[in-house]
Amino acid sequence: MFTRNLLIFTRKTHRWVKPAGHDTGIKVFNCITRTKVPFIVKNKNLVTWYTCGPTVYDSSHIGHASCFVKLDIIQRILRHYFNLNVVTVMNITDIDDKIIARANTSKVSTSELAKKFETEFWKDLDALEVNRPDCVLRVTENMEIIKDFIRKLVDNGKAYKSEDSSVYFDVGAYDNYAKLQNIGEDAPEPSKFKKSKMDFALWKGAKPNEVSWDSPWGKGRPGWHIECSALASHILGPEIDVHAGGIDLRFPHHENEEAQSCARHCKPQWVNYWLHTGHLHLKDSQKMSKSLHNTISISSMLEDVTAPVFRMACLMSHYRSRMEYxxxxxxxxxxxxxxxxxxxxxxxxxxxxxxxxxxxxxxxxxxxxxxxxxxxxxxxxxxxxxxxxxxxxxxxxxxxxxxxxxxxxxxxxxxxxxxxxxxxxxxxxxxxxxxxNKKQSRVCGNYVDVMNILNDFRQEIRQLGISNKDKNVLELCDQVRDNLKNLGITIKDHGKLSSWS
Ligand SMILES: [Zn+2]
Incomplete structure (x- = not known):
């Protein structure tokens, strides 16, 4: 059991450091100053952007959809309106408490489960017409990088190993906590394995029979916050232009990321701009009947709404605003x-x-x-x-x-x-x-008409083939059906009639 003297967290001393570089002319909301500040990138030809990716234990829902579509819109504006060369990185959390719990109940390995939902996640993003990140980093493929980051924090005296074989970040040993969000001014109480309740796990000691990795602190796996800091620092370095995610990630996830990264890089500021998208709320209770864990999955939403319509809805609400679905x-x-x-x-x-x-x-x-x-x-x-x-x-x-x-x-x-x-x-x-583009929509319109004519023609020919018991004609009809299937068009024969989709 640890005891600790009073620690008072206050935002008073926290300051945002205006970066040096190329002033884009854009003003962007800054959660540290709580004002709009000039958006200055280190290098207009290499703007670094990190987005917190999904924990792949379940289907993504429309809340995730609004976050990723809104961030995609901002990236497109930076690239195509302001002509900035933006390089984007995202992590995939493929090991986590939720993944372990779900894998146990589904009786599959954590890696099988993670792979399944990661594939689904990319399919959802493609269907939403969201550009994929330039670089994707999975936690389980980068364990050494993450362990090395933790080791440096322990060596710096900013983290400590506890009796539960876990490693915690020592919030009391870091001066700038509660930078992104006011977390009150109460003195944090100590807890069983931690010096302070505010301390958070960098490395979680393994429970019996749990999937784990070797480390200098015993078998275990990384905490959630450390993976983003380690992976983002690994590929983008000790200073990042933009770090983005939903507003629910601002605290504690982004606060902890900033704290441990500043401590690791010995710098007052790691991320120059934090971008947070507003929440999406469900208004229409009827929609809840299609719910998946009390919300709507992206794939079921896209059965009712096209991707451009959903994108238009995202454009019509400010990216930081709460959006009502x-x-x-x-x-x-x-x-x-x-x-x-x-x-x-x-x-x-x-x-x-x-x-x-x-x-x-x-x-x-x-x-x-x-x-x-x-x-x-x-x-x-x-x-x-x-x-x-x-x-x-x-x-x-x-x-x-x-x-x-x-x-x-x-x-x-x-x-x-x-x-x-x-x-x-x-x-x-x-x-x-x-x-x-008008031409494209016209091609789409014609395409429907052409398919109707082709389907009707094939139906007539097939009926002749059936009446005359002509095997060759019926084989030709099947061949057309199979060739169209390769193009993603399905023809179904219902007795003598046919339909297409
Ligand atoms: Zn993150």
Missing amino acids: SNEFLITASKVLKNYTNFIDNCESYLNGYLKAEVNNDTVSKLINESANQIQRALIDDFNTSEVIRTLNELISAVNSILHSSRTDLCNTKSVAIIGASNLVSNTLNIFGINV
Whole structure:
């Protein structure tokens, strides 16, 4: 049992160190200063970004989806709007208490279980059209790096081995705790194996028959917080531009990551910018019937909602804001998206002469300039995508009213500014990861018609084959079905009739 003198945690002394480097012109919310501060990266051609990855013990849910889609949107803005070369790293927690518990109840090994849910996680991210990180690091594949990080903390006197064969970070030996979040000013009490209740495990001594790794402190496995510090430091070094995750990770996970990394690197600041996405809440109780552990899995959400509609919903709420998941909100997002494709269609109809209107080029040109400036102001203001969506909606409404109020059959001139407006809308959405390219949507529309014709034709031929008992014809029909299957199109024969999906 440890006893310890009074430790008072207060935020008073904590200061954010403004980094040196390239000022991007963006202002970003900083949880240490609680204000928006200039976003300065060490090197615009090598911006380092670490995201806390999943603990792969279960299916990911829509809360994870909103976090990863929102972070993907910010990464795309940095890359494609601000032209920064962002390198992204993510960890996969493939050993943890929850994984061990679930593997035991499922009677599979921890590695089998982790592999299964990691595969599912990547499938979910792909379905959400989230770019995969440039580099992925799994805990079980990097044990030596993690143990080495812990060893250095023990050598520095910032961590200690306890009677339970675990190693704890000594919060009392570190001056800057409670930097990211105020955790109250009470004196922490000691607990059975720890000097202070606030101390957290870097290495967890193994319980009997538990999967474990050898270490200088006995058999065990890493604590959750240390893996991110060790893996991120290993690949990105002792100073990181951005470290991101959901708001629930700010304390204790990110606080502990910052504490142990500063202690390890002997620096006052490890991460220059912490980005936290707001929570997603369920509003529609009916949705709960499809629940998976009281929430909705990503794959079941994507049965009802397309990835671009969900992304639009994420764009419509600020990344730091709480987002409410409801049918109404998704219907609104879907309408906004539809409004954009209709607008781009309208502009193309105008260009092709189907929609004739007298358009003043200067008026529309002025609208485009104002909108582009407004978009820039919104994006440099802490990635305010909801403001960008509002700006695009206003532009569309203004240009639509010009197109419809000035319709005439006698018009022989065309305003190139209409195409400029259409481009501004599609380019901006492309930056955010939503493709509203008109040609593509038209190909998709035709594709459905072509498939209907092909399916009907095959059905007729097959019926002839059945009536005439012509084996060759039936074999040809099967061949078409199998060839289409390779393209992801399924044809099903129901007696004499056929359908496709
Ligand atoms: Zn982490």
